[in-house]
Amino acid sequence: MNQIQLDSELIERVIAQDRKAQFQLFEQTKRMVYSLAFRMLDDEDLAHDVLQDTYVQVFQQIRNLKHPEALLSWMRTIAARNAIRKGKKQFQFEKLDQVAEVGEDQFEAWFDGELLDQAIRSLPAGARAVFMLVAVEGHPHQEAAKLLGVSESTSKSQLSYAKKLLKTRIKTLLQA
Secondary structure, three states: OOOOOOOHHHHHHHHOOOHHHHHHHHHHHHHHHHHHHHHHHOOHHHHHHHHHHHHHHHHHHHHHOOOHHHHHHHHHHHHHHHHHHHHOOOOOOOOHHHOOOOOOOOOOOOOOHHHHHHHHHOOOHHHHHHHHHHHHOOOOHHHHHHHHOOOHHHHHHHHHHHHHHHHHHHHHHHHO
């Protein structure tokens, strides 16, 4: 993942509601926001809605940001919350005692980002949401559970389930 660097002058201009600075921020960060939304939702239209909603919120609430250096993290949190709100109906969590056990074979093979992205998108919606929030975005289980409206143990079990499914699906994709 490319690391985005924003200079403090740009952030100050965005806080001051400078339209050119807002557009520059949008151009520099739109891939980050869209990518998070799309990976969580696996739906282009909903991801575009999340993209738009996120920037509306960012530009309306940026004056309330206490730590401007945390702008990117704050934007990712807003995007994740908007994605959860948009996809709430699709995030269903499978009862893991009813799901067939996924094998624990050794996994040692080369794969690229496109293959991984395809495997992540193939996850069930609930497991995908937890995986994106915890494993990719780095939210603790407690926060992910609160955002998704599930228990912390559900978040943990869904992450474990997602990882097992990813191993199996990546192996399958590599053999294709």
